Amino acid sequence: MFAKNSKAYSVYLLFRFVFSLAVSMSTVLSIVYHLEVVQLDAFQLVLVGTVLETSCFLFEIPTGVVADLYSRRRSILIGVFLYGVGFVLEGAFPWFATVLLAQVVWGCGDTFISGALEAWIASEERNRTMDKIFLRGGQIAQVGGILGVVLGTLLGNLDLRLPIVTAGLLTLIFGLVLLRIMPETNFSPVREEKNSLLADMLGLFKVNLNFIKGAPVLLALLAITFCGGLASEGFDRLSTAHFLEDTIMPSFGLLNSVTWFGVMSLLGSGLGIFVSQVLIVYLEKRGTTGRTGVVFFTSAGYILGLILFALGKSFWFMLAVFLITGLMRSLKEPVLAAWMNEHIEEKMRATVFSTNGQLDSFGQIIGGPLVGLVAQQFSVPWGLICTALLLLPALFLVPVAGKAGKNKHST
Numbered sequence: 001m002f003a004k005n006s007k008a009y010s011v012y013l014l015f016r017f018v019f020s021l022a023v024s025m026s027t028v029l030s031i032v033y034h035l036e037v038v039q040l041d042a043f044q045l046v047l048v049g050t051v052l053e054t055s056c057f058l059f060e061i062p063t064g065v066v067a068d069l070y071s072r073r074r075s076i077l078i079g080v081f082l083y084g085v086g087f088v089l090e091g092a093f094p095w096f097a098t099v100l101l102a103q104v105v106w107g108c109g110d111t112f113i114s115g116a117l118e119a120w121i122a123s124e125e126r127n128r129t130m131d132k133i134f135l136r137g138g139q140i141a142q143v144g145g146i147l148g149v150v151l152g153t154l155l156g157n158l159d160l161r162l163p164i165v166t167a168g169l170l171t172l173i174f175g176l177v178l179l180r181i182m183p184e185t186n187f188s189p190v191r192e193e194k195n196s197l198l199a200d201m202l203g204l205f206k207v208n209l210n211f212i213k214g215a216p217v218l219l220a221l222l223a224i225t226f227c228g229g230l231a232s233e234g235f236d237r238l239s240t241a242h243f244l245e246d247t248i249m250p251s252f253g254l255l256n257s258v259t260w261f262g263v264m265s266l267l268g269s270g271l272g273i274f275v276s277q278v279l280i281v282y283l284e285k286r287g288t289t290g291r292t293g294v295v296f297f298t299s300a301g302y303i304l305g306l307i308l309f310a311l312g313k314s315f316w317f318m319l320a321v322f323l324i325t326g327l328m329r330s331l332k333e334p335v336l337a338a339w340m341n342e343h344i345e346e347k348m349r350a351t352v353f354s355t356n357g358q359l360d361s362f363g364q365i366i367g368g369p370l371v372g373l374v375a376q377q378f379s380v381p382w383g384l385i386c387t388a389l390l391l392l393p394a395l396f397l398v399p400v401a402g403k404a405g406k407n408k409h410s411t
Contacts, residue, residue, distance in 0.1 A: 008124035009133070011182050013140045015117070018174050019080070020141035024148025026087050026167035028265050029156040031240040037094045037160050044096060046372030049237050051100050054365050055107030066112075072120040073184035075112045077175060082109025084171035091164025115353030122341055123186040130341045132280055134334035139276045142269040142330075149269065153262030218352070220401035221340050224295070225356050227394040228332070229363020234371035234387030235306060235329075239322060242380045247315045264319065268326045279331060291339045292402035298332035299394045301325075310384035339401075 034040045034048060066075055086106025090099055121137075122130060152163035240261065243249060249260050283290050305325030312318035337353075344352045367390050375383030 008121065008183050008185070011178075012117075012121045012125075012133070012137060015076075015178070015182075016137040016141040017144035019083075019171070020144035021148040021151075022083075022087070022167040022171045022174070024145040024265065025152035025155070025170070026091070026148075026164045028149045028152040028262055029160055029163060030090075031237070032156070032261060033091075033094075033160040033164065034099065035241075035244075038096060038099055040096065040099075043372055043376050045241070046233065046237050046368050046375075048099055048103060049233050050365055050368040050372075052103035052107045054361070055104045055111075059108045059111040071184060072116040072123070073182055075116040076120060076182070077178055079109040079112030079114075079116070080171060080175040080178060082106060082112065084168045084175060085109075087164055087168030087171060089168075091161045091168065094161060111354065111357065114357040115355075118337060118341065118353050120184065124183065130338040132283075134338050135276050135280045135283075138330065138334045139273050142272045142276070146266055146269040149262050149265040153259055156262075157259065217343050217401055218340065220397050221336065221343075222356055222359050224299075224336065224394045224397045224401065226359040226363045227391050227397065228299075228329075229360040230367035231302070231306075231363075231387050231391035232329075232360070233364040233368035234375075234383055234390075235325065237368065238371065238375055238380050238383050238387070239309070241375075242310070242384060243315075243318065243322075245380060247313060247318055249315055264322065267319075268323050268330075271323055271327055272330050275327060275331060279335075283335070291335050292398060294335050295332055295339070295401075296395065296398040298328040298335075299391060299398060301328035302332070303388045303391050303395075306388035307385055310381040310388070 031045070034045055040048065083106045086102045086104075086109060089105060090102035093099075118134075121133060125133060148167070152167070155163040155166060243260075279294065283294070302325055305321050305328060309318055309321040309325055312321060337356075340352070340356060367387065371383040371386045371390075374386045
């Protein structure tokens with residue numbers, strides 16, 4: 001039997017593994033599914049992502065407030081079940097309208113998990129270093145993602161709907177398992193006295209807003225997240241189209257275009273696991289002072305990699321820079337989360353993380369249609385270049401956040 005805290009850490013790692021497996025299984029061929037089965041055009045393709053991010057934007061703060069007021073565990077469980085329903089809906093009914101509805105359902109589920117998961121493990125594991133927890137969770141998620149990619153690719157070669165529906169059923173079963181094994185021992189609501197749900201939400205939101213306004217380092221980190229959101233949707237939605245339209249994908253036996261996207265995810269996950277371990281060792285030696293350099297380097301690498309990817313015509317060159325670009329983003333996110341966690345008060349942790357998620361979604365809502373229109377009116381490579389340029393302000397914001405953090409510690 002696990003000790004109290006080690007059980008929470010084990011459940012956290014199990015969650016990251018299984019949830020990543022299910023999400024990878026569902027999404028590894030989802031763009032191909034949207035293109036070939038649902039037959040979406042370039043603008044509809046980006047619109048699907050925009051609807052998802054709009055749902056995340058609208059529900060993010062209310063669900064974060066619920067997590068801080070009532071229970072982070074309960075919020076996570078609700079999110080898992082909504083994810084499962086959304087996946088099943090998306091894969092079972094291959095129509096544009098139902099795909100959009102599915103984005104709303106599992107987008108809402110994502111907001112119940114976003115913020116609540118980080119706040120839950122930070123509360124349960126107060127004596128552990130958050131950089132290592134988040135990076136280790138990222139590694140385990142990569143392992144789950146690899147398995148999800150393999151299963152999703154195998155199932156997708158039979159029927160492109162099959163991995164999405166299977167992932168939904170797996171997520172629903174995992175939710176039932178979490179009901180039995182997920183602990184919550186260190187949670188205390190931000191307010192002991194409850195009023196109406198709406199009044200409590202508004203009250204906590206005002207407290208959260210005032211707290212963020214009084215913390216310059218948080219303001220800078222949230223602005224970096226917003227820029228990341230601006231530069232995210234274009235890469236996620238247009239990279240597949242760039243491979244399919246602007247280069248020739250090699251075919252070796254069973255290695256067709258569908259299987260290639262699975263191979264790409266496998267290669268990206270394997271690279272992420274290895275480099276994450278190197279980064280864990282680096283941050284253990286440098287401590288929190290190394291975060292500024294890591295976030296700056298990965299942001300710059302993402303911009304450069306995306307531009308090179310957009311300009312590429314050779315498949316092997318595009319594959320190499322595509323993997324590096326994805327790696328830069330995957331390394332930045334856990335370090336940024338740990339950096340933010342250091343400056344958040346315990347009782348508002350889920351709400352602040354939800355604010356972070358909302359800004360990411362808001363950035364994607366703005367950036368997605370913008371780059372989608374550029375891709376539609378000009379070309380997919382120009383849409384990708386536009387995506388890269390949207391992250392440029394982050395290069396100026398990272399030193400600002402580092403300086404603000406140093407000023408706080410010095411006072």
